[in-house]
Amino acid sequence: MKINHISDTVTLHNGVEMPWLGLGVYKVQEGNEVEQAVEAALRTGYRSIDTAAYYQNEQGVGRAVRASGIPREQIFITTKVWNTDQGYDETLRAFEDSSRKLDLDYVDLYLIHWPVPGKFKDTWRALEKLYLEGRVRAIGVSNFLVHHLRYLLAEPDLRVKPMVNQVEFHPRLYQQELLQFCRENEIQLEAWSPLMRGKIFDHPVVQQLSQKYDKTPAQIVLRWELQHGVIVIPKSIREERIRENAGIFDFQLAEDEMEQMNGLHTGERVGPHPDHFGY
Numbered sequence: 297m298k299i300n301h302i303s304d305t306v307t308l309h310n311g312v313e314m315p316w317l318g319l320g321v322y323k324v325q326e327g328n329e330v331e332q333a334v335e336a337a338l339r340t341g342y343r344s345i346d347t348a349a350y351y352q353n354e355q356g357v358g359r360a361v362r363a364s365g366i367p368r369e370q371i372f373i374t375t376k377v378w379n380t381d382q383g384y385d386e387t388l389r390a391f392e393d394s395s396r397k398l399d400l401d402y403v404d405l406y407l408i409h410w411p412v413p414g415k416f417k418d419t420w421r422a423l424e425k426l427y428l429e430g431r432v433r434a435i436g437v438s439n440f441l442v443h444h445l446r447y448l449l450a451e452p453d454l455r456v457k458p459m460v461n462q463v464e465f466h467p468r469l470y471q472q473e474l475l476q477f478c479r480e481n482e483i484q485l486e487a488w489s490p491l492m493r494g495k496i497f498d499h500p501v502v503q504q505l506s507q508k509y510d511k512t513p514a515q516i517v518l519r520w521e522l523q524h525g526v527i528v529i530p531k532s533i534r535e536e537r538i539r540e541n542a543g544i545f546d547f548q549l550a551e552d553e554m555e556q557m558n559g560l561h562t563g564e565r566v567g568p569h570p571d572h573f574g575y
């Protein structure tokens with residue numbers, strides 16, 4: 297797998313190309329803050345933005361994308377259906393609301409934000425409908441563990457397999473089994489909190505690789521994820537960090553260094569466990 301340029305993409309199982317790098321906008325304020333972050337990212341060469349209805353900044357994301365002058369088809373937009381909107385009819389309504397806010401003609405990737413028990417299968421049927429009608433170019437899930445995926449994939453009426461699973465993934469949470477399962481089922485894994493919100497930067501292994509490659513700790517961590525074949529969507533509202541987080545395409549960690557980084561796994565999470573979320 298060669299990931300050498302900011303414009304490099306991975307081909308999802310339906311043939312859609314998705315950039316390896318995107319900008320996350322969780323906790324970025326609607327209005328100037330989100331518009332400036334998206335503008336900075338697009339200027340830097342990012343072509344993928346990860347938002348969600350829950351983040352309440354879809355309008356700003358849409359405005360910044362439209363104002364950029366970059367052709368719509370060159371930009372990949374992800375949004376997500378929130379937990380309280382799950383269920384078939386509710387999801388279809390939530391999608392209309394997100395579409396209206398984004399105002400970008402179509403959505404590239406629509407995700408189920410969390411596997412709400414008793415609801416996510418109906419939510420998935422709504423996503424399938426949106427996909428088959430051409431309203432979204434790809435559909436997927438987020439925060440699905442292997443058992444959620446198995447349950448969904450075993451559905452006899454399943455019409456479309458998820459193309460993506462976006463989960464918490466960083467060196468402290470190297471989800472090897474999930475990664476393997478997704479690979480076997482042609483589901484592309486995508487890392488949220490890929491920087492572990494900064495909590496792993498001081499680790500000696502990260503520091504040592506940072507010195508060796510003359511790269512920042514953030515760049516080392518993101519590169520480790522990319523070399524595992526995992527999409528990354530680091531969040532920042534600062535242009536210099538947005539640029540820094542994109543400086544991950546001109547070096548390569550050696551196999552033993554990947555192993556060293558793998559060894560940082562402890563299972564520690566910065567977000568909720570999908571089975572213990574207060575649904």
Ligand code: NDP
Binds near residue numbers: 439534
């Ligand atoms: P990240 O791991 O991306 O870390 C973001 C934090 O790190 C911010 O505080 C940011 O601060 C700081 N930061 C960014 N770049 C650097 C850098 N180079 N050096 C030092 N600090 C840096 O965490 P997120 O939780 O935001 O995850 C990324 C994205 O994933 C989200 O924005 C969202 O799109 C998605 N996500 C999805 C979830 C889901 O349930 N599906 C859950 C959580 C996130 P500053 O902005 O001040 O630079």
